[in-house]
Amino acid sequence: MVLRSHCVARWAIGGLLVALAWSGAVHAELAGDDYQTRAAPLTDAERQQRERQLRAEQERQAAAERAAAERRRRLQEALAAWKAARPPGAQLVEQRCTRCHTADVIQPASRGTVGWLWTVARMRLHGADIDVAQALTVARYLAERGAANRPALDAPPDEATLLSMRRPPPQ
Numbered sequence: 001m002v003l004r005s006h007c008v009a010r011w012a013i014g015g016l017l018v019a020l021a022w023s024g025a026v027h028a029e030l031a032g033d034d035y036q037t038r039a040a041p042l043t044d045a046e047r048q049q050r051e052r053q054l055r056a057e058q059e060r061q062a063a064a065e066r067a068a069a070e071r072r073r074r075l076q077e078a079l080a081a082w083k084a085a086r087p088p089g090a091q092l093v094e095q096r097c098t099r100c101h102t103a104d105v106i107q108p109a110s111r112g113t114v115g116w117l118w119t120v121a122r123m124r125l126h127g128a129d130i131d132v133a134q135a136l137t138v139a140r141y142l143a144e145r146g147a148a149n150r151p152a153l154d155a156p157p158d159e160a161t162l163l164s165m166r167r168p169p170p171q
């Protein structure tokens with residue numbers, strides 16, 4: 001086979017172009033500006049700094065969650081303490097008289113002790129779970145509240161007040 005000169009020249013030029021393109025591509029990949037600016041690898045110091053920031057953020061969040069849980073717990077505790085400090089009549093009204101209707105149905109000013117005793121007896125006929133001694137406690141309590149022009153049950157204090165309440169000394 002005879003290689004004609006212009007053929008040889010074409011091959012040579014072709015090969016040269018391929019070689020140039022290849023080395024250029026490799027060069028671009030290794031040191032191209034694009035590569036450097038788009039995703040510059042982090043130095044060790046930078047990576048450590050980022051990890052520290054992430055950890056600090058996670059710790060802040062965990063601390064905030066702990067504080068919120070602690071606040072809820074203290075609120076519950078203070079509310080329970082406030083409820084337990086009410087007179088027995090109030091606790092009975094809450095426990096025995098609010099199953100079928102709300103406490104605001106009970107208007108203390110409407111009657112005296114005997115009247116309330118009758119009402120509680122009627123509630124027993126409806127199915128209220130309350131014994132005679134408890135009924136008397138409730139009747140006296142409601143009559144007193146009526147005389148003092150107060151509702152059957154006080155609304156619990158708001159959260160700020162509850163949180164500022166001093167805990168009763170341990171017994």
Ligand code: HEC
Nearest residue numbers: 096097099100105106107119120122123126127128129130
């Ligand atoms: C088992 C359900 C039930 C329970 C528990 C209950 N009630 Fe009632 N209550 C009713 C029903 C039903 C009515 C409406 C009919 C009536 O007035 O008898 C009512 C109505 C009332 C009324 C409005 C009528 C009125 O007489 O002024 C008052 C006050 C009242 N209840 C007080 C009480 C008290 C105090 C207790 C707790 C000792 C209590 N209730 C517990 C069922 C109940």
